[in-house]
Amino acid sequence: MSIFTISLTTVFLLTIVGCNNEAADSKGQMKGAVPLGSEITLEGELPSLLTEGLSPEEKAKLTEEILPMASPDDPTPEEKFEELREKAKNGSAAAQTTLGIMYFTGQAISKDTSGKILSTDPAKAAAWFHRAALQGNADAQYNLGLMYLMGQGGLTKDSVKAVEFFLEAALQGNADAQNNLGAMYHMGEGVEQDNSEAKKWYAKSAAQGHVDAQTNLEAVE
Numbered sequence: 001m002s003i004f005t006i007s008l009t010t011v012f013l014l015t016i017v018g019c020n021n022e023a024a025d026s027k028g029q030m031k032g033a034v035p036l037g038s039e040i041t042l043e044g045e046l047p048s049l050l051t052e053g054l055s056p057e058e059k060a061k062l063t064e065e066i067l068p069m070a071s072p073d074d075p076t077p078e079e080k081f082e083e084l085r086e087k088a089k090n091g092s093a094a095a096q097t098t099l100g101i102m103y104f105t106g107q108a109i110s111k112d113t114s115g116k117i118l119s120t121d122p123a124k125a126a127a128w129f130h131r132a133a134l135q136g137n138a139d140a141q142y143n144l145g146l147m148y149l150m151g152q153g154g155l156t157k158d159s160v161k162a163v164e165f166f167l168e169a170a171l172q173g174n175a176d177a178q179n180n181l182g183a184m185y186h187m188g189e190g191v192e193q194d195n196s197e198a199k200k201w202y203a204k205s206a207a208q209g210h211v212d213a214q215t216n217l218e219a220v221e
Contacts (some may be wrong), residue, residue, distance in 0.1 A: 081108065088128065093137040100128035100143065104153075126153030133165065138172040141165045145177065149190075159190030170201060178205035179213040186220060195220050 075083065081102075087095035102108035104125035110118045126147050132140030145165030151157030163184050169177035182201035185194045199220050205213030 088131075091135075093132040093135040093140065096128045096132035096135075097137050097140040097143070100125040100132065100140065103128065104143075122147065122153030124153075126155055133168070136168075136172075138169040138174045138177070141169040141172075142174050142177040142180075145169065145180065149180075159184070161190075163190040170204070173208075175205045175208040175210040175213065178202075178208075179210050179216065182213065182216060186216065 084095050084099060088099045099108065103110060103121040106118075106120040108121070110121035110124055112118055126144065129140045129144040129147065133144050142165065145162045147153050147155050148158045148165065149162035163181065166177045166181040166184065170181045178201045182198045182205065184190050185201065186198035187193065191197075199217060202213045202217035202220065206217050
């Protein structure tokens with residue numbers, strides 16, 4: 001039975017993926033790592049699977065058909081990132097959450113005190129999630145709950161705090177948080193074991209189509 005669904009939204013290169021009102025097609029939540037296979041296709045390129053056996057002219061034509069040319073007036077990925085960071089600094093909870101995701105997944109480059117480049121920076125991610133969570137951002141609350149549950153980003157593992165943040169997000173309708181809150185009650189982790197409460201939160205999540213919650217609900221006695 002899959003109880004904890006760790007969802008990390010990955011961001012491709014420096015393409016900005018917002019959350020809440022800034023990007024309706026992204027929940028702004030952390031999703032599990034996606035296998036990239038044997039190659040990494042860079043932004044502006046087509047996968048070799050699509051171009052294998054084509055002449056340079058055919059490749060160019062296919063690229064033009066699939067990948068629209070960017071306007072010279074469009075901001076660069078670096079400019080988009082700086083714009084996102086400014087929004088986060090100025091208090092945008094959605095931008096803070098997205099920035100936290102980028103640091104967590106390694107899409108935003110960070111360095112340690114010695115200047116060494118870090119592949120990921122969970123501590124910086126946690127800091128941005130905290131700022132957004134304090135403003136009531138459900139995605140940040142959910143992500144922060146996961147980090148407390150796992151003891152990541154310099155945070156001491158704390159199931160009680162994890163429950164608190166899951167609850168804040170669950171009350172706002174976050175299906176992943178509802179599922180995880182149900183799991184915490186189901187197992188009695190961070191909260192007194194209570195199958196009735198577990199069923200309640202599993203049911204709320206399952207009603208939104210959460211597959212794991214549907215499975216978990218069937219497993220509760």
